[in-house]
Amino acid sequence: MIRVLVVDDEALIRTGFTHILQAADDIDVVAAVPGGQAVRAVRELCPDVVLLDIRMPDVDGLTILAELRRMPKAPVTAMLTTFDTDEYVTRALRSGAAGFLLKDTDPEQLPYLVRSLAGEGTVLSSKVTRRVVGGYLDNSVRDLTAGRLTARLTERERHVLVLMAEGLANNEIGERLHLSTGTIKGHVTSVLAKLQVSSRVQAALIAERAGLLTRPRDENPR
Incomplete structure (x- = not known):
């Protein structure tokens, strides 16, 4: 079972997400709480995935994210947003x-997205890509272009990066490429190191900026 904690200041959102996710046989919403109760709930309930509102009146979602990331066994955390502010x-x-x-x-996609997060996949919608990829990369990549960064990758690693950017988890990438999950984990580690980023989401943004997500690719790279 994938243990999920929903954090949002709106009761309607909490109820809606809980109802949708609880209908899935492999997902258990262990709690749905407002922001002020989030950190305590994570410590007590140890969820695998946290869905966290990025903006709340009682406590900043980014502050909560920072606290969760400092935990020894930090849960996978995805932000809930309406994208009304790029900052x-x-x-x-x-x-x-x-x-x-x-x-x-x-609603039909929500359980799949949670499974992807639990399996170390990414959830990065096209709206995120269009609105923040430019500003994010301009500030973080500095003098190295996305193209120069991805040029460091082997053909296999570029293929793995594209599948990561599409949101596939390691086991799904392994099935697509007929490789073991352990081998894929090794490729992912190498990709993140060569791109000089710490997360799959950041790697996905670089893949988008480099144009890898719009190019036809070989389905059987060596």
């Missing part, structure tokens, strides 16, 4: 958010 999204990327979910996400 918050960019700061969340730099703080280690594993992905972003729109609050109006298609």
Whole structure:
């Protein structure tokens, strides 16, 4: 079972997400709480995935994210957002958010997205890419272009990067490439190191900026 904690200041959002996710056989929403109760709930309930509102009146979602990232066994945390401000999204990327979910996400897609997060996949919608990729990379990559960074990758690593950017978890990438999950983990580690980033979301943004997500690719790279 994937243990999920929903954190949002709106009771309607908490109830809606809980209802949708609880209908999945492999997902258990252990709690749905406002921001002020988030850190305590994580410590007590040890969720695998936290869906965290990026902006709340009682406590800043980015502050909560920073606290969760400092925990010895930090849960995978994706931000809930309506993308009404790019500044918050960019700061969340730099703080280690594993992905972003729109609050109006298609209910049929929500369980799949949570499974992807639990499996070390990414959740990065096209809206995130269009609105923040430029500003994020301009500030973090500095004098190295995304193209120069991705040029460091082997053909296999570029293929793995594209599949990471598409949101696939390690086991799904392994199935696609007919490789073991352990081998894929090794490739992912190498990709992050060569791109000089710490998260799969950041790697996905570089892949988008480099144009890798729009190019046809060989399905059987060596």
